[in-house]
Amino acid sequence: MKSETVARAWAVVRHDGLTLGFTDHDQTLNFEGISFRPDSGLSAKAVVQASGLSVDNTEAMGALSDSAITEVDLLAGRWDSADVRLWDVDWNAPSNRRLIFRGRLGEVSRSGGAFRAELRGLSEPLNRVLGRVYHQRCSAELGDGRCHFQLSKPGYWSEGVIESHDAGQRFILSGVSGHDARWFERGTFVVQSGAAEGLRGSIKIDLPLSGSRRDVELWSGLGQHPQVGDRVKLIAGCDKRAETCRLKFLNFLNFRGFPHLPPEDWLIAPQVSR
Structure with a gap:
């Protein structure tokens, strides 16, 4: 791939399936069933990538337009966590390309008719703190794989x-x-x-x-x-109390809290010797 014929191409896919393609080349590029348009104003800072499990990060910037990414859609959260791919591509032969980034849109800010979006690499979820919290209230989310409650049940x-x-x-x-x-x-x-x-x-x-x-x-x-x-x-919503799980959802067998755990006040209270 010759450096003088290299352009960058972006594909952004929303959760509802809407796919948009952008490029910094002056003509439309077509590959992978996507048309990458040159009139979007989308650009990016240098992609920062490291070895190991470090988080890739960069930033995308672009103009808000009715035909591409609109301010209404950004405010509505339709672009939150959208899938993003970035290629270096030979505009003379688009089949000659290299995927250099894949991740998701993070925090988006808007001002002056333009937007700025953080890009988060695939290793971003590895930054989450893992482990179980011992608490009186349930640590599961209603309807998830640990709760097992079916929210499609009548009445809920x-x-x-x-x-x-x-x-x-x-x-x-x-x-x-x-x-x-x-x-x-x-x-x-x-x-x-x-x-x-x-x-x-x-x-x-x-x-x-x-x-x-x-x-x-x-x-x-x-x-x-x-x-x-x-x-x-x-x-329906859940306040994560054992009583709510038992009486409202009839799901106490899957309760993921510790209702009999002593409160913090008990832990720091002076103990009376006998």
């Missing part, structure tokens, strides 16, 4: 329609009935139709109103606001 989810909303954070829903107050707190709010389809939020407050109406507030607003008439799905 419900669908409704947005009647009104406040800044995309507090919603009045219709069509949700048969659930106790706070049933969905700490659960998940999923938009199922409209421009915000697929976006998720964590539920802070969940209270029934008259009839089949419900007042639901999220911990933080969704990046793209759902609109009146959009359908949403509510999934």
Whole structure:
């Protein structure tokens, strides 16, 4: 590969399958079924790679445009953890190329009509602290491989329609009935139709109103606001207490906490000798 004919090409794939290709060459490149466009304004700093299990890191920068990566989609989190691949490619013969980076988009910032995104290499997950925490509350996530609870069970989810909303954070829903107050707190709010389809939020407050109406507030607003008439799905939440696992989910056999562990106050309290 001659240095004077080398260009860089990027492929970015979102979780919903949308794939975009970019290049710093002045013409479109085509390979692996992707068209890499030259008009994106996407570029990157030098890729930092090390031997062993060190984390690869670099930074991508680009212009926000309606035809590529939009500010609305970034705010909505649609590009969070998107898969990224970077090649050195001979623009005279695209089959002559070398993959030099693969990872995911990390933290994204925006200003002045442009974005800056951190790129995290495949070894990034190896930075996580591993090991079990001994605590009274459950250490599993509701519905994961350690919890084993099936959230698709009847009664643990419900669908409704947005009647009104406040800044995309507090919603009045219709069509949700048969659930106790706070049933969905700490659960998940999923938009199922409209421009915000697929976006998720964590539920802070969940209270029934008259009839089949419900007042639901999220911990933080969704990046793209759902609109009146959009359908949403509510999934039950868990506060990780043993009592909740036993009575609400009937799943105490899979409880991953230690409810009889003495509290910290007991550990530091002076012991009375006999």
